Amino acid sequence: MVTIADVAEAAGVSISTVSYVMSGKRTISQDTKERVEAAIDKLAYSPHASARSLASRSTSVIGLQAPLRTGVDVNVIMEIISGVVKEARENHYDILLLTSDDAEGLGRAARGSMVDALMVMDIESNDPRIATLHELSMPSVLIGLPAGADDLFCVDFDFAAAGHLAATRLARLGHRRIALFGASTEVLQRHTSYAERLNDGFLSACRELGVTGSVHACPSSADAVGVVDAVLQSDPEITGILFHNEAALSHVAGHVTGRGRDVIALSPAHLVRDMPGLLDTIDVPAAEIGVIATRAILAVLGDEEPERVQLLAPTFVSGVDLSGTEV
Amino acid sequence: MVTIADVAEAAGVSISTVSYVMSGKRTISQDTKERVEAAIDKLAYSPHASARSLASRSTSVIGLQAPLRTGVDVNVIMEIISGVVKEARENHYDILLLTSDDAEGLGRAARGSMVDALMVMDIESNDPRIATLHELSMPSVLIGLPAGADDLFCVDFDFAAAGHLAATRLARLGHRRIALFGASTEVLQRHTSYAERLNDGFLSACRELGVTGSVHACPSSADAVGVVDAVLQSDPEITGILFHNEAALSHVAGHVTGRGRDVIALSPAHLVRDMPGLLDTIDVPAAEIGVIATRAILAVLGDEEPERVQLLAPTFVSGVDLSGTEV
DNA sequence: GTGAAAGCGCTAACAA
DNA sequence: TTGTTAGCGCTTTCAC
Numbered sequence: 138m139v140t141i142a143d144v145a146e147a148a149g150v151s152i153s154t155v156s157y158v159m160s161g162k163r164t165i166s167q168d169t170k171e172r173v174e175a176a177i178d179k180l181a182y183s184p185h186a187s188a189r190s191l192a193s194r195s196t197s198v199i200g201l202q203a204p205l206r207t208g209v210d211v212n213v214i215m216e217i218i219s220g221v222v223k224e225a226r227e228n229h230y231d232i233l234l235l236t237s238d239d240a241e242g243l244g245r246a247a248r249g250s251m252v253d254a255l256m257v258m259d260i261e262s263n264d265p266r267i268a269t270l271h272e273l274s275m276p277s278v279l280i281g282l283p284a285g286a287d288d289l290f291c292v293d294f295d296f297a298a299a300g301h302l303a304a305t306r307l308a309r310l311g312h313r314r315i316a317l318f319g320a321s322t323e324v325l326q327r328h329t330s331y332a333e334r335l336n337d338g339f340l341s342a343c344r345e346l347g348v349t350g351s352v353h354a355c356p357s358s359a360d361a362v363g364v365v366d367a368v369l370q371s372d373p374e375i376t377g378i379l380f381h382n383e384a385a386l387s388h389v390a391g392h393v394t395g396r397g398r399d400v401i402a403l404s405p406a407h408l409v410r411d412m413p414g415l416l417d418t419i420d421v422p423a424a425e426i427g428v429i430a431t432r433a434i435l436a437v438l439g440d441e442e443p444e445r446v447q448l449l450a451p452t453f454v455s456g457v458d459l460s461g462t463e464v
Numbered sequence: 465m466v467t468i469a470d471v472a473e474a475a476g477v478s479i480s481t482v483s484y485v486m487s488g489k490r491t492i493s494q495d496t497k498e499r500v501e502a503a504i505d506k507l508a509y510s511p512h513a514s515a516r517s518l519a520s521r522s523t524s525v526i527g528l529q530a531p532l533r534t535g536v537d538v539n540v541i542m543e544i545i546s547g548v549v550k551e552a553r554e555n556h557y558d559i560l561l562l563t564s565d566d567a568e569g570l571g572r573a574a575r576g577s578m579v580d581a582l583m584v585m586d587i588e589s590n591d592p593r594i595a596t597l598h599e600l601s602m603p604s605v606l607i608g609l610p611a612g613a614d615d616l617f618c619v620d621f622d623f624a625a626a627g628h629l630a631a632t633r634l635a636r637l638g639h640r641r642i643a644l645f646g647a648s649t650e651v652l653q654r655h656t657s658y659a660e661r662l663n664d665g666f667l668s669a670c671r672e673l674g675v676t677g678s679v680h681a682c683p684s685s686a687d688a689v690g691v692v693d694a695v696l697q698s699d700p701e702i703t704g705i706l707f708h709n710e711a712a713l714s715h716v717a718g719h720v721t722g723r724g725r726d727v728i729a730l731s732p733a734h735l736v737r738d739m740p741g742l743l744d745t746i747d748v749p750a751a752e753i754g755v756i757a758t759r760a761i762l763a764v765l766g767d768e769e770p771e772r773v774q775l776l777a778p779t780f781v782s783g784v785d786l787s788g789t790e791v
Numbered sequence: 792g793t794g795a796a797a798g799c800g801c802t803a804a805c806a807a
Numbered sequence: 808t809t810g811t812t813a814g815c816g817c818t819t820t821c822a823c
Contacts, residue, residue, distance in 0.1 A: 138577070140816055151794045156818060166792060183575035187523065188816030190514035191799045201561070205546035211538050219532035222563050231578070232561040234528070236549050248510035250465070250800095251558070359717060359738040387714040388739075390686060411686040412715075467800055478810045483802060493808060515800035518815045577816095 139180045147176035159184065190250070199225055199434060200252035202235040202243060202266075204259035209324065210357075210383050212408055213423045214258070217280060220427025221256065228435055240266045247273045254434045256280060260291075262328040276437040280430050281330040282446065290437065292430040295448035296331045299419050300338025302451050303379040303401045305459055306417070308346040310399060312377030315343065315350050318365060318389075319381040322354040335381060335403070351375070361385035365393050377401075383408055390414065406454045418454040425449060466507045474503035486511065517577070526552055526761060527579035529562040529570060529593075531586035536651065537684075537710055539735055540750045541585070544607060547754025548583065555762055567593045574600045581761045583607060587618075589655040603764040607757050608657040609773065617764065619757040622775035623658045626746050627665025629778050630706040630728045632786055633744070635673040637726060639704030642670065642677050645692060645716075646708040649681040662708060662730070678702070688712035692720050704728075710735055717741065733781045745781040752776060 145152045150169055157163040158173040165173075176182070190196045203218055222232050233252055235242045237259060243266060246252045253276070257266055260281025267289065270277045278290040300317065307315045317339045319325075320332035336352045343350030353368050355361050361382070369375055376398050380386050383404040394400050394414025402409045406420040429447055436443040453459075472479045477496055484490040485500040492500075503509075517523045530545055549559050560579055562569045564586060570593060573579045580603070584593055587608025594616065597604045605617040627644065634642045644666045646652075647659035663679045670677030680695050682688050688709070696702060703725050707713050710731040721727050721741025729736045733747040756774055763770040780786075 138816095142816080152817085153795080153819075154793060157793090160818080162819085164792070169792080181575065183572060185518070185816050186576040186578045187514040187517035188799090189818075191512070191518050191801085192816075192818040194799075194818095196514065198560075205542060205549060211542045215532060215538045215542060218561075222532060222561055226563055226566075226569075231573075233525075234545075234549055234559040234561045236553055239553070242553075245510060246558075248466075248508065249513040251513045356738075359714070359736070359740065384714070387686070387711070388717065390715065409686070411683075413686065465800095469800080479801085480803080480811075481809060484809090487802080489803085491808070496808080512800050515815090516802075518817085519800075519802040521802095521815075 138185075139182045141182070141184065143180055144173065144176045144182050147180060148172040194250075196251065196253050197229055198231045198233050198252045199431070200233045200235050200243070200246040200255045202237050202239075202255070202257045202259075204237045206237070209259060209329075212383055212405060213421060216405060216423035217258065217427040217430075220424035221431050222427075223424075224428045224431035224435075228431075230431075230435070240269050243269050244273065247275045254278070254438055256430060256434060260330045262330050262333055264330075276434060278430050278434045278437070280426060282334065282448070283330055288445070290433050290443065291446045292426060292433055293331065293448055294421055294423075294426055295450055296335040297338030298448070299403055299421075299451035300335045300340075300379070301342040302453075302459060303403065303419060304339050304342035304346060304348070304350060306401065306453070306457065307377035307379070307399060308343075308348045309459070310377065310416075312399065313348050314372065314374045315348055315377035315379070316368060316372075316375045317350065317352040317379045317381065318355040318361075318368075318385070319352055319379075320354065321356050321382070325354055332381075339379060355382045355385050357382060357384035359388050361388050362392055365389055369393075369398075379403060386412070417457060419451050420454050422449055465512075466509045468509070468511065470507055471500065471503045471509050474507060475499040521577075522580050523578065524556060525558045525560050525579045526758070527560045527562050527570070527573040527582045529564050529566075529582070529584045529586075531564045533564070536586060536656075539710055539732060540748060543732060543750035544585065544754040544757075547751035548758050549754075550751075551755045551758035551762075555758075557758075557762070567596050570596050571600065574602045581605070581765055583757060583761060587620075587657045589657050589660055591657075603761060605757050605761045605764070607753060609661065609775070610657055615772070617760050617770065618773045619753060619760055620658065620775055621748055621750075621753055622777055623662040624665030625775070626730055626778035627662045627667075627706070628669040629780075629786060630730065630746060631666050631669035631673060631675070631677060633728065633780070633784065634704035634706070634726060635670075635675045636786070637704065637743075639726065640675050641699065641701045642675055642704035642706070643695060643699075643702045644677065644679040644706045644708065645682040645688075645695075645712070646679055646706075647681065648683050648709070652681055659708075666706060682709045682712050684709060684711035686715050688715050689719055692716055696720075706730060713739070744784060746778045747781050749776055 141152050141155050145155045155173050158165055255277040258280045260279050260283050262284045264283050282291045282293050324332050340350050378400045381403040390412045399416040402415050402418045405423050409418050433443045468479050468482050472482045482500050485492050582604040585607045587606050587610050589611045591610050609618045609620050651659050667677050705727045708730040717739045726743040729742050729745045732750050736745050760770045
């Protein structure tokens with residue numbers, strides 16, 4: 138193992154000089170700097186992360202609690218994680234992956250000084266982990282929006298606005314009965330934040346617009362076809378549909394479209410790019426959510442004060458703009 | 465921050481006693497042990513991970529390089545990761561998530577002593593990271609099986625055997641022309657190990673069986689429908705199909721089945737459980753791959769010598785057993 | 792512009 | 808059965 142002392146010796150300088158060359162926290166003569174950097178390269182030296190962390194009291198690691206269970210939309214989760222990892226790396230942070238069904242894992246990571254900050258995904262409306270985060274006195278960001286967002290940093294897609302946007306679009310097209318096929322029953326039962334916000338946004342828009350709206354849990358499997366059929370048979374006058382749940386969508390596509398019904402998909406755009414028969418798609422910018430959340434954490438770590446709640450606005454992929462429209 | 469010294473003081477013992485109570489590396493009187501544990505609980509003490517790692521020269525962290533790019537089968541990736549994280553946690557290890565498009569990230573993690581071992585996913589037949597792993601002198605496990613598996617630990621599903629199994633089943637049913645719709649073009653172009661092994665297994669079985677086999681790249685999007693149609697139109701005598709690529713499968717299901725063709729799916733079983741019209745499914749035990757790979761790493765870390773190559777045997781979900789059958 | 796040295800919070804000899 | 812203490816490899820005051 139090559140240590141800072143090896144580098145110092147090779148460069149003919151003191152240990153602290155090597156340290157300062159790396160951190161840039163002190164002015165170094167060009168000559169010394171070059172010798173040190175040459176030695177670092179030559180020896181392929183990487184500072185010992187733990188030693189550095191012990192001395193500097195910071196780890197350059199962010200803890201990420203992600204839902205690894207299937208049933209949630211894996212594509213979206215993966216893209217968010219991907220955005221997080223990428224943005225973190227670009228800022229010289231690494232990601233420690235914490236299991237989600239483990240509220241106490243947050244405490245472990247925090248109290249053990251394994252991380253500098255925590256990111257928590259898959260937020261429920263009244264998430265028990267929020268209390269834990271409060272006790273921890275460690276910077277944290279939620280990806281999601283719990284009921285009482287109090288004083289926590291939250292980043293998410295604006296699912297309520299998306300529900301509103303879709304309902305408005307459908308109503309404008311003349312549909313009087315519209316339906317939202319959304320999250321799976323389990324997700325709803327857990328009061329997952331995004332699902333509830335989408336439902337609320339959709340239904341409240343329906344009320345405002347004077348159209349009849351209904352929401353239906355939708356399994357993420359091939360069973361979705363059956364659910365959709367059942368709903369549409371029991372209420373054949375539903376002519377406009379908002380379809381969340383990308384996993385189910387691919388099963389249902391072509392089945393629900395092309396029967397004189399307008400279908401809007403709510404999904405990462407690239408996943409439904411080639412899907413025929415859709416009226417339009419509202420993009421879920423999953424990777425961006427991860428990036429923004431990471432930037433928020435980095436800002437906090439840099440002693441800045443980012444917006445408490447950042448909700449990414451929904452847009453139609455087609456470019457249709459309903460902003461500013463009155464109901 | 466509560467340190468081991470705080471605990472020692474609260475329990476009225478020395479620092480080392482606290483340390484030994486935690487590690488169990490020395491016999492402690494029942495009385496002392498209880499006082500120390502009480503103090504630990506009372507103070508909610510967690511040892512400082514970096515301090516421990518610096519002194520003990522081990523981190524209890526495993527680096528996992530996972531493909532976060534979309535296009536690969538996200539469901540499978542996610543389940544593998546999930547299996548890894550779960551098994552690791554049960555053995556008191558955490559997972560550091562490394563970006564995949566970054567061969568040098570492995571070096572960073574290793575040389576910086578950020579991890580005790582490395583796991584690498586999404587292996588290509590001639591993966592450049594293998595050389596890196598060799599230089600690193602750090603325990604590592606590949607999830608996948610490169611061309612020259614040399615002396616590395618490899619864990620994966622036996623895709624070659626799966627291809628063989630499916631072809632045999634179809635041939636037994638009397639099909640004379642059979643096709644494999646598999647990975648996307650990108651995945652094949654990167655010479656991703658599992659895709660090539662599946663193709664090879666399928667085609668070599670076809671030769672042995674005297675049936676005509678063909679393999680076709682299949683996009684993971686709704687476009688898959690078009691690809692399948694094109695192939696089946698240009699060669700209508702294809703009556704037996706092996707379908708890999710779960711993402712595409714959900715689009716294609718019901719489209720390719722039910723036309724007098726037998727379709728076998730190669731996918732995690734639960735993802736296709738409700739999919740109608742399939743002849744059978746060969747399960748991809750994704751979570752188990754993660755678990756086995758993690759156990760292999762843990763074995764190496766525990767100075768055991770696990771099998772160099774562990775390939776999980778394919779089985780039909782229906783229970784059909786073709787083992788021992790002659791061609 | 793540079794160096795010497797005091798910790799950071801642990802583990803694991805060494806001593807008793 | 809327990810305590811004392813020398814590191815682990817860094818960062819960061821002091822001191823020059």
